[in-house]
Ligand SMILES: Nc1ncnc2c1ncn2[C@@H]1O[C@H](COP(=O)(O)OP(=O)(O)O)[C@@H](O)[C@H]1O
């Protein structure tokens with residue numbers, strides 16, 4: 001049996017994600033890194049690391065699909081594709097009945113109306129840090145807290161406060177004022193989560209909110225935002241086991257589907273040889 005593998009790389013504003021899937025759509029390896037400044041070098045590094053994890057070489061990969069905000073900086077990619085299509089495809093691979101997907105990443109928040117892995121409509125907010133992961137990053141850094149601890153802290157809240165500023169800088173000031181007035185930290189953090197969830201809930205209102213609703217992106221790792229989103233939407237919100245990877249998985253699967261369609265038309269597909277040379281070149 002010839003084993004065939006496909007890679008998806010999602011070079012996001014904040015995190016870079018790579019997933020390698022096999023011909024049965026099973027994940028063989030995944031790697032997540034902070035994006036940083038040197039996109040090409042990073043793309044190469046995450047790819048090499050995921051190949052090593054899967055015990056494969058670049059020649060074993062039939063197709064590399066790149067997505068995300070830095071997708072043009074993936075020198076070994078066979079093709080680039082927009083994030084929206086990849087998220088729609090990726091989310092459906094975890095939850096086939098998804099109708100509304102909400103992705104909150106480091107720099108934007110998106111709502112996707114989907115059916116059977118296809119994108120039907122979308123809304124997006126990317127003009128401002130408020131309502132994105134950056135909002136939580138800035139405020140947690142100012143408070144000396146780790147971003148991964150915010151969720152658990154907020155679950156202890158009994159009376160969340162309102163954080164009403166629509167600007168990240170002013171919201172940070174509001175948080176400091178609440179704390180100086182003696183409001184417990186957990187109630188302030190719960191208020192922040194409610195603010196970010198409320199923005200997304202209002203944004204996706206234009207799309208019909210119907211189950212299954214799935215939440216992805218790095219912010220979906222925060223259980224406090226998941227809970228606040230459920231409260232704001234008034235329905236359950238599903239989160240994949242690794243919400244960061246939905247775009248990269250979607251990219252890998254769309255790459256596979258592209259190859260299958262090309263083969264069905266009798267076309268040949270490119271081998272991995274060129275990509276290996278280019279990838280090494282950028283080390
Ligand atoms: N372990 C974690 N716990 C909570 N939040 C996280 C965690 N890891 C990342 N995040 C949040 O996810 C954001 C990045 O999400 P991601 O979907 O990778 O964005 P992008 O695709 O724009 O790079 C960060 O800004 C941070 O707020």
Ligand SMILES: [Mg+2]
Pocket residue numbers: 012013068083105106217247
């Ligand atoms: Mg993203």
